[in-house]
Amino acid sequence: MVQRDHMPSFAVQTEQRVYENIVERGAIRRAREFVGARCAKCFAVTTEDVWRLHGEKLRTQFPDGLNVLFFPGGEANKRFAQVETLAEQMLERGADRGSIVIGFGGGIVTDVSGFLAAIFMRGVPVLQIPTTLLAQVDAATGGKTGVNLRNGKNLLGSFHQPVAVLIDPEVLSTLPLNEYRAGLFEVVKCGIIRDRALFELLEREPDRVLEREPAAVDALIAGAVKIKAEVVTADEREGDLRRILNFGHTVGHAIEAETEYIRLLHGEAVAWGMLAATRLTELLGMLASGEAERIRRTICRYGPLPSVRDLQPDRLLGRLASDKKTLAGKVHFVLPTKIGEVKIVSGVEEAVIRKAIAETLERTS
């Protein structure tokens, strides 16, 4: 692996905005550069935990004051009511159309603060500073923002591209191990869908990755962010290519909804979803068993995953129909045809989907 002298930056180019995803140790201390003249009306949305651990690095850049708004965190709080509360707090503190929101936290915080920025006075800019691995490699970049409805994830939302994404791998040193592992599953996803070498790095170096060796962590983040930036640039609105980023999310979202968003972290549900999609691809005869086994082994190496044995395959099948990836009643699956390549397939027989889900739920990861 190459030790980098300087860390990379990956551009996302969309009609809405062109911006950089900067992967750099210490990047939080550069936030002020991206806020520009709006610093008097800057609103950081964060959680108390993140603020206690990392807030000082942000606060010291705003000697004239930074408005800090606390969000309770947790998937169950990712609801519209919280966005309304945050918007009212912004108004009480003098926010106007010239204000900027800084999303400073994990994926839930970056989704909620992005959505807040998207609809506050019909839209103000957002700077994303993700502090979990999952948010760094996926949630904070690409402009998807939103909140959950009772029946499903992210069913209320908007595309709102940030002015920049500052990814500081240093913050990961304080991340709880289960959250770090959950983020790794999104990196495994990137390898499976588009980058065999990235997958092989995860397959070959689990000890260095799990020990959070800086060179390994930085290489994984850069590899995943590069893919995300390329895919979003090619297809901002998920008309086509961007759907590959949903590998593992079809069944994963159903598992999250079925467990009421409290039992599994998003990345863990995606890991179960990737196992189900991999088994489905094998059952359809579209993936060689050797490749499927490598995928399973690598996912499980970054486990253990919380058990989902008690879930009912039929209830998960029912949930697939209400997912927003379902179009005209057809469930779409992202299926790996080999490591580094996927196909989007719809119209799979229900009995085969049920079998793949049932066999996956029985597994101990």
Ligand code: GLY
């Ligand atoms: N997390 C999937 C996407 O951004 O499209």
